[in-house]
Amino acid sequence: MATEIPAIEVLETPTMRAIAVGLEKGLTDLEILDAKLQSVGQLSLRQFGYSKGFTSPIVEGELLFGIPDGIDEDGNPKFKLVASFKRAEFDKETCLLFLPKSLMADEQQSTTEYIIQLMDMSLSSFQFGHTRIINLTPWETNVSVGEQNTTVTAWNRSTFAKIQETSGVSMAQVEVSYIQDGTANMAYQTRIRYQEDIRYTIFIYSDIKNERIRVRVVKDLSREKLGVRPLSDS
Incomplete structure (x- = not known):
């Protein structure tokens, strides 16, 4: 056998x-x-x-x-x-x-x-209505979304709770600056439509070729199981 x-x-x-x-x-x-x-x-x-x-x-x-x-x-x-x-x-x-x-x-x-x-x-780490900031640069950055603001050290992350301060049709002000040689330099300003059933991620990254800081805001609308593709960025 x-x-x-x-x-x-x-x-x-x-x-x-x-x-x-x-x-x-x-x-x-x-x-x-x-x-x-x-x-x-x-x-x-x-x-x-x-x-x-x-x-x-x-x-x-x-x-x-x-x-x-x-x-x-x-x-x-x-x-x-x-x-x-x-x-x-x-x-x-x-x-x-x-x-x-x-x-x-x-x-x-x-x-x-x-x-x-x-x-x-x-969801225990990243709830809907919250905003995650991912700093992929060697600089300290200041980030504000609505009334929320924080300093994110180089290569680090932070998360904002739900935004209360909006205007018009639920628009929230987003500002990102970075600290270089003790001076704050504005890198990004925009307004996003804020919704409590969306998770937002702010990516701050270096454009090495052009020697500048870039910022992108990405929305995650997926409440269902992973694998459902959400709508893309703002």
Whole structure:
């Protein structure tokens, strides 16, 4: 009687989303790789917009993403690794933040094209009507939304509770400035339509090529399970 070989357990993430702060060398469509560095699916990144839901094999605690890189000697497709992310656990409230290395001054020598960070999208961490600020610059920034204001240190994050101070058709004033050599420099001013059933994320990032600070406000309208694509940014 033949001995039954036990199946190898393949770990896989729950359905997650991703968002990109810029696209490195136009790399939009990434292959989701397994332990043999073969494609099992595709992730289409959106610049300042949430992707469709996706799952990924967990390879020794890591998620692996690549792009086609020719054919090997056996005729199988090869893939070049362009991003990886290691974490002990993954859950359905996870969103992966893809940062192109060209925007990250400290990562210019990175062997991968993207640096990945985690965004906790659980309602216990990020409620509807709240605003999350993500400072991806080496400067301290001052941020105000309506009556809420805070200072966010370099490479750090903060969250505002619900806004009370609006005008007109629920419009809230948004201002972002950064501190350089002790001087506050205005980087961004706008007005957004504020709604309590939307989550807002303010990305503050460096445009290294043009030596300036850029700001984008992104809305998340998704109250349903992850994988439902919300409307994009303002």
